[in-house]
Amino acid sequence: MGSKNLSSTNIAMEQAFAAKFPDVDRTVLHYCSGFSSDALKDVDQVAEQVIAFISNLLLDAGADQNGVKSIQKELEEKFHEREQNVDILEKNKLVRLKETIRMDNEAEISSTLGLVGDKVDLGAVKGKTIETRVDKRKLEKAERKIRAKWEKRTIKAEYESSKLIQPEQKSYEEFYMSVNPLDLTGNNQGKSKDVKIDGIDLAFAGNRILTNASLTLAQGRRYGLTGRNGVGKSTLLRALSRREIAVPTHITILHVEQEITGDDTPVLQSVLDADVWRKYLLNEQAQINEQLANIERELEELAQDKDADQAVARRLERTRDDLDVHLMDIQNKLAEMDSDRAESRAATILAGLGFDQEMQSHPTKSFSGGWRMRLSLARALFCQPDLLLLDEPSNMLDVPSIAFLANYLKTYKNIVLVVSHDRSFLNEVATDIIHQHSERLDYYRGNFSQFYATREERRLNQLREYEKQMEYRKHLQTFIDKFRYNAAKSSEAQSRIKKLEKLPVLEKPQMENEVAFEFPVAEKISPPVLQMTDVSFEYVPGRPVLRHVDIDVQMDSRIGVVGPNGTGKSTMLKLLIEQLRPTSGLVSRHSRLRIAYFAQHHVDGLDLNLSALSFLAKAFPGRGEEEYRRHLGSFGVTGPMALQKMVTLSGGQKSRVAFACLGLQNPHILILDEPTNHLDMESMDALTRAIDKFNGGVILVSHDVDFLDKTCTSIWECDHGTITKFDGTIAQYKKHCLETQPNMTIKSV
Structure with missing residues (x-):
């Protein structure tokens, strides 16, 4: 199999693919023929794996089954021929080793690295036994990292065909199907759904996120992922959702990070379509x-025609048998998915998230961003993935919906990994906390309050141990310095x-x-x-939207506005700042009010x-750079963060910049x-403390129960077009919401 033969093999292979599959995309055929030719040149390529990969790719591209079987047979013959001509490689000085050489054991390394003759013990050659200096722990760690990188490459290779056919950004359906491959064979049944990945290295925008970290997630546990803004929590979730971190492919993954795009699809159907x-x-x-019905008709017609070709009938019968087997596999998979109860499950979840029966029939484009975010959440809960990734799910939910979500997740049977800064939500939902910091992941059993106490206790114990060792080191060093050169005490010093x-x-x-x-x-201004x-x-x-609202905000006010989404809370705030004009009534402001x-x-x-x-220099000109830096620093935007493009900042870091802008307005x-x-x-x-110290008035809308409890002295409820003070x-x-919303206690189904 010389170079001339290899070149002719390439051409022949491409011609064979083109002749057998005239209806298949030329790009796919070119890729298949090139991949086959390269595999035939590489003795390390396993024939069965190459043939299976090519066959699946062709079938996905719409190739005829008989043609695929034919090309399989040809490839098997060519690989068999390759095995008989392995000696060609010896001319290129390439020889396959007969056995694995362990590089951490010198006794197993021959003088020619095992290429000729028997093994030679290097220690015996030198006349003495040499102890290896290889750190086995470091070697194992390096091997794990290499293994993880190869696993990533393997997973990415599986989706190479879709990149060829559709290089542009994938739709939700394409992405879901590529990340969560379907198994109709039942081979994945009984496999562990736990996730255990070591040696994770992750970076974003040139910044290290994780270095040699370990991710451990057990089925049935609910993990709260916490850490400072910008530490990379959302980046970690995105890497998991795209399998950039090598999660086993039999574990289905779904990530809720943004609202869906609205269209004419009814809400209920949108949730059903989420399970692609x-x-x-x-x-x-x-x-x-439909195909089986057509085949049965053709067979009946052939049975009535005495002159009919029996070969055609036999071919139709074989096709019918193949379709029957495939149909049985599909029906078994649908039964495993509990497909018959899908619509009732979807309606139950939507009801819990605030969509009444009428709203479930409305098109998705008729809803605002907050409601579309709820819809994204409903779609994820309906799919019931093995690994559910939630990024700040409570941000767009009102108090009743947060309560429903917490109750639902508490009965969720699979893994939940949620990024949230809502203490109350994490206390209710989380069974474990993962603390992301210093490019690593630390694990704590229990909810957020337990984590907070345990982390502080662990830090104090580590500090005591460190200080104790430092004191002992100092004691030893003092003795060494004093008696090192004293003949009587030198042995003790050593x-x-x-x-x-x-x-x-x-x-x-x-x-x-x-x-x-x-x-x-x-500065003080007189009321009103x-x-x-x-x-x-x-x-x-x-x-x-609002009717007959009366509210009074003073310099010492601390007002929290609560209520379901879509009831007019943000509208009321826009009326206060004169972004909207009231249809009737009066909004009065002090003449010097900012x-x-x-x-x-x-x-x-x-x-x-x-x-x-x-941005601050552009929006609020007239100050020096040092003043801008000092002001940004007072909101936690310090050092290089102040000089980075804001597109690279996390959501929380952008919020800090927005708060800094508020401060430059010197508000009342x-x-x-x-x-x-x-x-x-x-x-x-920090925001809680700043509001507490601020000597002006504050009116805020929030669904974070813990934050409202710490900052507000009065609660106003917005619902049914009115705003009234809640006593x-x-x-x-929150308890009132749970009592008045019976569907809040619905369990995961």
Whole structure:
């Protein structure tokens, strides 16, 4: 099999593929022929694996089954021929080793690396036994990293065919099917659904996220992923969802990170369509049933025709038998998916997330961003993946829906990995906490409160152990320095030197820098400051959003506005800042009043192609660079972060920039719409302290129960077009929601 033969093999292979599959895309055929030719040149390529890969690729591209069987036979013959001509490689000085050489055992290495003759013990040749200096732990760690990289390459290779056919960005359906391959054979049944991956290295935008980290997730456990803004929590979830981290392919994955795109599909149907393989199998089942009906008709016609070709009848019967087997596999898979109960499950989940029966029939494009986010969540819960990834799911949900989601997840049978900064939500849902920091993952059993206490206790224990060792080291070093050159004490000094050398090196546990927000002192103005009197508002005539609202905001006000999504909370805030004009009633403001408004979608107001420093200089000109830097620093935007393009910052870091913009407005009143979205725990604590110290008025909309409890002295409920003061605490309001919403207790089905 010389180079001339190999070249002719390439041409012959391409011609064979083109002749057998005239209807298949030329790009796919070119790829198949090239891959086959390359595999024939490489003796390490396993024939069965290559043939199976080519066959599956051709079948996916619409090739005829008989043609695929024919090409399989040809490839088997060529691989058999290759095995008989392995000696060609010896001419190129390439020889396959007869057995594996262990490089960590010198006795197994021959003088010619095992290429000729028997093994030679290097220790015996030198006349003495040489102890290996290979660190076995480091060697195992390196092998794990190499193994993980190869697993990544293998997974990416499986989707190479779809890249050839459709190089542009995949739709939801294509992405779901490629990431979650379907198994009709039942080979995956009984396999463990636990995830255990070592040696994870992850980076984003040039920044290290994880270095040699280990991810361990057990089936049935619910993990809360916590850590500072910008540490890479969302990046980790995205890497898992795309299998850039080598999660076994029999484990299905679904990631909820953004709202769906609205179209004319009804809400209920949109949820049903989220399970792409169910939809695909139902279509396949319908097509096979139609094919079987056509075959039966043709067989009946042939049976009545005495002159009919019996070979045609036998071919039809074989096709019918193959379709029957395939149909049985599809029906078994649909039964395993519990397909018959799909519609009732979808309706139950939608009801729990606030979609009544009428809303479930509306097209998805008729809903706002918050409702579409709920719909994304409903689609994920309906699919019931083995690994459910949720990124800040409570950001777009109201208190009743958060309560439903918490109750639902508590009965979820598979793995849940959720990024959330809502302490109350994590306390209810999480069975374990993963703390991401310093390019690693630390694991804690229990909910967030237990994690917080355990982490502090662990840090104090580590600090005590470190200080104790430092004191012991100092004691040994003092003795060594004093008696090292004393003849009488030199042996004792040497003994202490050896003790000092054998002590393990402990690192001092690091204290995370406390984040501090600081709003400027507001100058005093006399009341009334900001009032709404008998205000009504409607976007569409005859359909009021708010009716007869009366509210009074003073310099010492701490007002929290709660209520279901879509009831007019954000509309009320926009009326207060005069972004909207009331249909009737009066909004009165003090003549010198300055209001700083934090919008729910505050990112839309940032130029993400600029750095935080450049954006502040552009939006609030007239100050020096040092003043901008100092002001950004007072909201936790320090060092290189202030000079990075904001497009590379995390959601929480962008929120900090938005808060810095509020501070430069020197406000008397802060109006905050969902200010805790994307903020990490430390930033939320910093915002809580800043609001507490601020001497102006605050009115805010939030669904974070813990945050509202710490910042607000009065709760106002927005519902059914009115805003009324709620007599009680936020905890009592949450309990009230659960009592008035019976579907909040629905379990995972």
